[in-house]
Amino acid sequence: MSPADPAFGQEPEEHWGVLGEADKATPVKPERGNYAEFYRLLGEALREGTEPPVDPSDAVTVLDIIRHAHQVQRGYASHLVSRADLTAHHLAPGPRDQLAIHNPGEGWVSLPHLIDALATEFAELGGQLVTGAGRCPVEAERENGRVSGVRSENGRSWHGDAVVVACGSDTPAVVAELGVYIPDGSVPSMLVIAEPARAEARSVLNTPRVAMRPNPGETFAIDHSWYEDRIVEHEDGTWSIDEATVNELVGEASALLDDAEPLIPASWKLGRKPIPGDGQPVFGELATVPGCHVAFTHSGATLGLIAGELTTHEVLTGDRHPLLAEFRPERYSPTHRGEV
Ligand SMILES: Cc1cc2nc3c(=O)[nH]c(=O)nc-3n(C[C@H](O)[C@H](O)[C@H](O)COP(=O)(O)OP(=O)(O)OC[C@H]3O[C@@H](n4cnc5c(N)ncnc54)[C@H](O)[C@@H]3O)c2cc1C
Numbered sequence: 092m093s094p095a096d097p098a099f100g101q102e103p104e105e106h107w108g109v110l111g112e113a114d115k116a117t118p119v120k121p122e123r124g125n126y127a128e129f130y131r132l133l134g135e136a137l138r139e140g141t142e143p144p145v146d147p148s149d150a151v152t153v154l155d156i157i158r159h160a161h162q163v164q165r166g167y168a169s170h171l172v173s174r175a176d177l178t179a180h181h182l183a184p185g186p187r188d189q190l191a192i193h194n195p196g197e198g199w200v201s202l203p204h205l206i207d208a209l210a211t212e213f214a215e216l217g218g219q220l221v222t223g224a225g226r227c228p229v230e231a232e233r234e235n236g237r238v239s240g241v242r243s244e245n246g247r248s249w250h251g252d253a254v255v256v257a258c259g260s261d262t263p264a265v266v267a268e269l270g271v272y273i274p275d276g277s278v279p280s281m282l283v284i285a286e287p288a289r290a291e292a293r294s295v296l297n298t299p300r301v302a303m304r305p306n307p308g309e310t311f312a313i314d315h316s317w318y319e320d321r322i323v324e325h326e327d328g329t330w331s332i333d334e335a336t337v338n339e340l341v342g343e344a345s346a347l348l349d350d351a352e353p354l355i356p357a358s359w360k361l362g363r364k365p366i367p368g369d370g371q372p373v374f375g376e377l378a379t380v381p382g383c384h385v386a387f388t389h390s391g392a393t394l395g396l397i398a399g400e401l402t403t404h405e406v407l408t409g410d411r412h413p414l415l416a417e418f419r420p421e422r423y424s425p426t427h428r429g430e431v
Pocket residue numbers: 225226227228257258259260261262265280281282314363364365386387388389390391392393394
């Protein structure tokens with residue numbers, strides 16, 4: 092349609108949105124659009140630095156509203172909060188009157204603390220924990236493919252009826268040696284811990300430029316994904332990132348806090364964040380290697396306890412727990428996908 096057409100910018104009635112509750116929704120005639128004027132003003136803004144016709148941050152707000160609607164639709168506790176609510180949470184409201192999503196049910200688990208507590212309990216119950224054993228391939232019996240244990244790089248073996256492969260982003264490589272395919276979507280990542288701060292914010296914040304959570308010792312754990320391509324993996328297996336990026340990320344976190352001294356990075360750890368290829372957790376016994384179970388997820392903190400419980404149930408009873416039905420490793424096998 093030509094911009095000179097009298098119908099240009101008009102929406103046909105069948106495309107109008109509806110407003111209201113399910114049985115009381117009424118169609119709303121949209122304002123007439125004017126793309127020609129929009130692009131004229133946009134060109135002017137780009138060339139001459141005048142105000143853009145639409146604030147680009149509106150697009151971010153719209154995405155947040157869609158994300159919020161998705162969460163509510165799935166029954167996830169989600170609230171859109173305003174500038175005033177942010178101030179009540181001791182968070183700086185930012186330069187514009189933007190909305191934010193508050194998920195009151197979200198918390199933060201400090202994995203080192205959780206692991207210490209679980210390891211202590213495990214030892215008290217008579218478990219033996221071996222650390223620093225290096226790469227430990229899984230061993231299976233030749234005749235029937237059943238798992239028989241693991242062997243460390245220095246030749247030490249542990250025999251057992253069951254093995255749980257929970258090797259993080261190396262899980263796909265470990266099971267590949269057993270002829271099992273699990274796609275890998277793991278990405279480079281960095282987690283920064285800030286120096287202790289007097290900031291009073293106690294919420295988990297997921298914002299477009301930073302995710303931050305209160306961490307034990309009055310500190311904050313901070314991360315995001317925008318700097319992924321600045322993380323370098325070296326040939327010797329070590330990782331690095333320029334310190335300016337660490338400071339930039341922590342600066343973004345400081346900007347969210349109301350009236351607080353700027354946060355200072357205390358430490359940062361780099362490595363691959365384990366993510367299965369389809370983004371969904373992988374839990375369960377390998378169909379072709381009886382006795383070998385897998386636990387591979389990017390939500391190890393959130394799911395660790397329940398996943399541990401369900402995996403233990405399956406190892407001890409041999410039953411397949413219905414809660415794991417959608418997450419089984421065989422969903423990737425060619426027969427399951429109907430390719431054979
Ligand atoms: C920046 C960042 C943010 C995160 N945010 C969240 C979050 O918001 N919510 C959440 O729930 N989780 C989060 N996580 C957790 C994370 O994504 C994982 O889910 C969690 O670390 C998985 O724990 P894991 O024990 O399975 O694997 P890992 O912690 O990766 O541990 C695997 C271990 O296996 C060892 N290993 C590897 N290969 C072998 C082998 N062949 N033989 C023997 N040992 C081997 C490795 O050395 C390692 O010690 C985050 C992680 C990062 C890095």
